[in-house]
Amino acid sequence: MKIFSAEFIKSAARVAHYPQSELPEVAFAGRSNVGKSSLINVLLNRRNLVRTSSTPGRTQLLNFFNVNNLFSLVDLPGYGFAKVPLTVKKEWGPMIRSYLELRENLQAVVFIMDIRRVPGQEDIQLLDWLEEFGVPTIPVVTKLDKVNRSQRDKQVRVIARETGLPLEAFSLFSAQTREGRDEIWERIEDALALAGPEDSREP
Template identity: 45%
Template sequence: MQVTHAELVTSAVSPNQYPQDEIIEIALAGRSNVGKSSFINKMINRKGLARTSGQPGKTQTLNFYNINHQFRFVDVPGYGYARVAKTQRASWGKMIEKYLSQRENLQLVFLLMDFRHPPTELDIAMKEFVEELDIPYGIILTKSDKIKKSQWTRHLSLFKKDLDLPSVDALFPFSAESGEGSDLIWEIISDMIEA
């Protein structure tokens, strides 16, 4: 897909602040330092649309990005960052839960996980939560350039086992450095838009 338009539409903390239209949305969920902003920027070939930060836990709102007026990426606050107060983490949890369970525009969730490390308890819990809600999902394995290709099969098998997946078909290695994996992810998005 050729991205000709990409903009941050709004940052929201409650449903009355969400965009009020029928454009479909793809949520991006993952741990605080997994690379969600880098994923967005690489997918749209824009360096600084989604702000990346050296300090995990910076995204504290639901950020809605309009892509080609065809769909939106929705960057949800990262989970699992220890230096944020527990009360704040709890309020993010409620905000994410409300968005994922009630938003009618939401058609797909990309769960971002770090390819270098086994899924965390929070990664597994998020995957199970999305399954309970019966939302289609794919798992983007970020930082794939940090793993030798000869090691990929072993890492994919580990994710399949730890996430209790029937196959590796829902696992998509991705590199924000090289863009590897982006073509396949765009195919999934295009199929969803055209469905």
């Protein structure tokens, strides 16, 4: 996909504050420090549209972006960072769950995992919610450049085993080399191609 425009719309924490839009949406979700912001910036060919930070847990709201006036991209709050205040942690689960359950124009979620990490309880919880609400899922394994090629297959097999997803479900990505960018866009475009009034998910 060629990116002609990508603009921030607004941040929101509650359903009532979501932007009113009929555009289809694709959301991005994953643990803090999983490389979510870097993935979005590479996909959109922007350096800092989505802020990256050396301090995990900085994204604490749902952030909505308009892409090409064609669809909305939603950056969901990262989860799992130990140093985030407990009050904030307690808000994240209901915030994400409500969005997944109630946002009728949500077409897919890009579910992001670090190739060096074994999926944890919160990752599995998110997958359970995606299955419960019937949200199409695009699993992406990031930070390929952090492991050598001989380790890739081994690590991806571990992630597949822990998540219960088939190996062929995963797209592999590196923000440094941009490997995987085109494949991820193809999968997003496939999800958007299904968007339409007759294809809306049930609330």
